[in-house]
Structures are given as structure tokens and as C-alpha cells.
Amino acid sequence: MALRYFAVLTVVLALATTSKRAVADPDILSDFIVPQNNTKVNGTFFTCTKFRGLFDGVPETFKVTKAALTEFPALNGQSVSYAVLQFPANGVNPPHTHPRSAELLFLVAGSLDVGFVDTKNVLYSQKLQVGDIFVFPKGLVHYQYNSQPNMPAIAVSAFGSANAGTVSVPLSVFATEIDDEILAKSFKTDVDTIEKIKAGLAPHK
Structure with missing residues (x-):
């Protein structure tokens, strides 16, 4: 009986460990990973300049500038990344999730x-100061929301x-092909309201 319990426990722990590894960045067996088409590596490869001049002005709407794997290939295998968030007065970063971090x-x-x-x-909220x-x-x-009517905000x-x-809640719900009737029933409203919400999220031409 004890042996059977130990075997089941071992399987459960193994599955849990495997699941955790599947959603995390993979461990690497070298100091860093160089893209196949990169023939020369120097300090430039490990430098990201995307944030230069970023703090010189204030955007008209909320803006996020990333230094992640796509923008900064040297991060491959390093399990780190950055983003600069710029909020104009009354700017908002709508509800969203980060599934991997x-x-x-x-x-x-x-x-x-x-x-x-x-x-x-349960909502956990706070008003942050510099x-x-x-x-x-x-x-x-x-x-994140900048409630100040005439002062911008910047966060890293x-x-x-x-x-x-990043999975945007408004966009993933209302800017995909989920049927309007399903959304209306899910939010206990009508199709006209759903269509108005979708129109508000549509990109301006």
C-alpha cells in the first residue's frame, strides 16, 4: 500500500514539474543564444537602444514600448524583459494579462x-506615487490608470x-470572432450594445 502511494505521489510530482517547465522560459546550456544569421557578436548584440529619446515627449494615448525577445534577440534564454509604459493625462492601460510572467x-x-x-x-488596488x-x-x-487630469505618468x-x-481583455473578447449573440447572453445585455462596444474598439481610420 505504501509503495503504491509513493508511486502515485511520484507521478503527480513529475506531472507538476513538467507542467511548470512547459510554461516557463526554457533553460539553456550555453551562456547566451545567438541567432543563426548573426555571424559577429560584440557588445552591440547585448545592447537595446529602443528607449533612447522615449522620455522627451508625452504620447497622446497610452503607449507601451517593449524590450522583449522580438525587439531584443539577446534576451533569448535569459528569462527577463522590460517595458516602458507612458500615460498621458487620464490615460489607461486596459485590463489585460501576461500568461507567462x-x-x-x-x-x-x-x-x-x-x-x-x-x-x-477579489480586487487588490493601490494608488502609486513616484x-x-x-x-x-x-x-x-x-x-493601470493615470487619473490625473493634466499630468502624465511613466512606469517601467x-x-x-x-x-x-499580453492578452488584452477588451480585445480578446470584443475584437475577435465570438458571435454577438453569445457575448450578449454572456454579459446579460443585447446585441446592439455589443455592437456599440465593438465599434468603439475598432481602429480609427
């Missing part, structure tokens, strides 16, 4: 109202993945 946000200018919702639908750090747990829905976010991924 927690987010550690550091506020460097202005103030932000932030929050996340856990799996019990110098504050807030963590959004991996995979949970969260947001760090991720424990080179490719944290």
Missing part, C-alpha cells in the same frame, strides 16, 4: 491607480520572461 512595475513619474483581480474575483513598486502576479487580470515594468505575452 509576473510583472514588477516601478513608477518613475506622475501617479497611477493600479490593481489586479485574483482567481476568487518610487513605488507594485507586483502583478502571473496570469491575473490587471490594469520588468518581467521574468523574455516573452511574457
Whole structure:
């Protein structure tokens, strides 16, 4: 009986470990990974200049600038990435998730109202001031909002993945091909309301 219990426990632990590895960045067996088409590696390969001049102006709408795997190939296998979040007055980063990483946000200018919702639908919110750090747990829905009517805000976010991924709640629900009738029933409203929401999310031409 004890042997059978031990065998089941071993299988459960093995599955749990395998599942955890499947969603995390892979471990690498070298110091770093160089793309196949890169024949020369020097300090430039390990440098990202995307943030130069970023703080010289204020965007008209919320803007995120990433230094992740796509933008910065040297991050491949390193399990880290950055993003700079720029909020104009009353700017918002709508509810979204990062399926592969927690987010550690550091506020460097202005103030932000932030929050996340856990799996019990409990909201944890806070008003951040310059110098504050807030963590959004991996995979949970969260947001950031600059409630100041005439002051911009800037934050820097760090991720424990080179490719944290972003799933926008409004876009994934209302800007995909989910049938309007299904959405109307799910949100206990009517199709006309759903169509108005979709029209509001459509890109401006």
C-alpha cells in the first residue's frame, strides 16, 4: 500500500514539474543564444537602444514600448524583459494579462491607480506615487490608470520572461470572432450594445 502511494505521489510530482517547465522560459546550456544569421557578436548584440529619446515627449494615448525577445534577440534564454509604459493625462492601460510572467512595475513619474483581480474575483488596488513598486502576479487580470487630469505618468515594468505575452481583455473578447449573440447572453445585455462596444474598439481610420 505504501509503495503504491509513493508511486502515485511520484507521478503527480513529475506531472507538476513538467507542467511548470512547459510554461516557463526554457533553460539553456550555453551562456547566451545567438541567432543563426548573426555571424559577429560584440557588445552591440547585448545592447537595446529602443528607449533612447522615449522620455522627451508625452504620447497622446497610452503607449507601451517593449524590450522583449522580438525587439531584443539577446534576451533569448535569459528569462527577463522590460517595458516602458507612458500615460498621458487620464490615460489607461486596459485590463489585460501576461500568461507567462509576473510583472514588477516601478513608477518613475506622475501617479497611477493600479490593481489586479485574483482567481476568487477579489480586487487588490493601490494608488502609486513616484518610487513605488507594485507586483502583478502571473496570469491575473490587471490594469493601470493615470487619473490625473493634466499630468502624465511613466512606469517601467520588468518581467521574468523574455516573452511574457499580453492578452488584452477588451480585445480578446470584443475584437475577435465570438458571435454577438453569445457575448450578449454572456454579459446579460443585447446585441446592439455589443455592437456599440465593438465599434468603439475598432481602429480609427
